[in-house]
Amino acid sequence: MIDSKIDILKIRKDFPILNREVNGKPLVYFDNAATSQTPQQVIDVIVDYYENYNANIHRGVHSLSQEATDAYENAREKIRNHFNIAHAHEVIFTSGTTHGINLVANGFTGLLKKGDEILVSAMEHHSNIVPWQMLCERTGAVLRIIPMNREGELIMEVFHDMLSEKVKLVFCNHISNALGTINPIKEIIDAAHKVGAAVLVDGAQAAPHIKADLQDLDVDFYTVSAHKMCGPTGIGMLYGKSEWLKTLPPYQGGGEMIAEVTFEKTTYADLPHKFEAGTPNVCGGIAFGAALDYMNAIGFEQIAAYENELLQYATSELMKIEGLVIYGTAKEKTSVISFNIKGIHPYDIGTILDKLGIAVRTGHHCAQPIMDFYQIPGTVRASLSFYNTHEEIDKLVAAVEKARNMLL
Ligand code: PMP
Numbered sequence: 001m002i003d004s005k006i007d008i009l010k011i012r013k014d015f016p017i018l019n020r021e022v023n024g025k026p027l028v029y030f031d032n033a034a035t036s037q038t039p040q041q042v043i044d045v046i047v048d049y050y051e052n053y054n055a056n057i058h059r060g061v062h063s064l065s066q067e068a069t070d071a072y073e074n075a076r077e078k079i080r081n082h083f084n085i086a087h088a089h090e091v092i093f094t095s096g097t098t099h100g101i102n103l104v105a106n107g108f109t110g111l112l113k114k115g116d117e118i119l120v121s122a123m124e125h126h127s128n129i130v131p132w133q134m135l136c137e138r139t140g141a142v143l144r145i146i147p148m149n150r151e152g153e154l155i156m157e158v159f160h161d162m163l164s165e166k167v168k169l170v171f172c173n174h175i176s177n178a179l180g181t182i183n184p185i186k187e188i189i190d191a192a193h194k195v196g197a198a199v200l201v202d203g204a205q206a207a208p209h210i211k212a213d214l215q216d217l218d219v220d221f222y223t224v225s226a227h228k229m230c231g232p233t234g235i236g237m238l239y240g241k242s243e244w245l246k247t248l249p250p251y252q253g254g255g256e257m258i259a260e261v262t263f264e265k266t267t268y269a270d271l272p273h274k275f276e277a278g279t280p281n282v283c284g285g286i287a288f289g290a291a292l293d294y295m296n297a298i299g300f301e302q303i304a305a306y307e308n309e310l311l312q313y314a315t316s317e318l319m320k321i322e323g324l325v326i327y328g329t330a331k332e333k334t335s336v337i338s339f340n341i342k343g344i345h346p347y348d349i350g351t352i353l354d355k356l357g358i359a360v361r362t363g364h365h366c367a368q369p370i371m372d373f374y375q376i377p378g379t380v381r382a383s384l385s386f387y388n389t390h391e392e393i394d395k396l397v398a399a400v401e402k403a404r405n406m407l408l
Pocket of ligand 1: 097174202225
């Protein structure tokens with residue numbers, strides 16, 4: 001079964017954490033959609049930064065500051081290149097997806113008026129719902145929901161019908177964290193542009209699995225978090241088209257984002273610094289670049305092929321368990337299996353799996369509207385990465401079976 005295109009044994013050696021035990025059992029890590037693990041190559045970059053060239057960037061003439069600035073800007077260039085972004089100044093370092101979305105939502109405050117419409121998909125993470133609700137409260141704009149079907153696919157005919165000149169913004173995730181659905185974002189972007197609406201795609205779950213070409217997608221904004229793609233926490237990127245980033249006002253004021261300050265008036269720095277107030281997460285940015293190097297060295301096509309094989313295997317094996325229901329069965333999906341067993345609370349299954357060393361997530365996955373849609377309190381979510389194995393899936397299936405027998 002193992003895809004020969006990926007050297008799984010070599011890859012697993014790169015992740016020190018995979019050698020540890022949890023509750024006396026070898027760790028089986030299936031919570032990758034929440035946070036992925038970090039390879040030694042990225043850990044080494046972090047250690048090297050603090051051991052050798054930790055300094056504040058952009059404003060120092062001394063060597064350490066220049067070395068840190070070069071490494072940080074080099075990471076921005078790696079991100080630009082990875083996502084095929086036209087200009088490095090369109091890459092804004094953020095603390096993660098949530099920060100990027102709030103930056104855009106805040107920036108649109110002066111651009112919307114009462115009665116304007118914002119469309120948001122029914123399968124969003126709370127990060128891609130709440131900032132828009134807050135924007136609606138500030139502006140009087142109306143949030144409308146693009147519905148989905150039982151399989152967890154957006155109902156595209158309804159979406160097309162909802163479009164009109166009143167729609168100013170459309171928000172959708174590229175891949176759903178709760179269901180694994182890969183959304184037809186190209187179709188969404190093209191249709192939204194026809195009525196003059198801007199589109200923000202939340203790429204938090206897509207970036208670990210798909211190398212998105214942002215110029216080809218012609219998306220207006222795209223957000224990612226490094227900690228879901230082998231990088232550290234507290235760093236991510238917001239892509240914005242130049243025209244939009246020039247139009248939006250700064251999100252935060254402070255050092256780094258100014259051109260000139262007097263007590264009477266401040267002028268803002270050029271992009272990208274206009275949106276990067278304060279000392280940034282220098283080490284995080286550099287490590288984000290290293291994480292992209294690591295994943296690209298394996299190859300995103302190989303990663304996708306292997307993960308897809310794991311997904312098919314895990315789905316068919318889990319489906320053999322009596323009473324197990326999978327939520328999210330879209331034709332286009334990846335790496336996430338959300339499930340329940342009839343009559344058992346997901347939390348109870350998660351607790352038993354943890355005792356057996358298996359890390360899964362239980363609950364609403366910051367997507368309560370999806371749980372309301374299926375009328376369930378939550379699910380057990382196993383989310384896969386390229387360093388997982390078929391043997392680990394066998395352990396998961398055996399453990400779920402055991403939990404079922406204990407709890408029913
Ligand atoms: N959107 C999606 C689809 C996510 O899966 C997540 C993380 N679970 C977020 C947004 C928020 O990402 P972060 O917490 O890194 O800001």
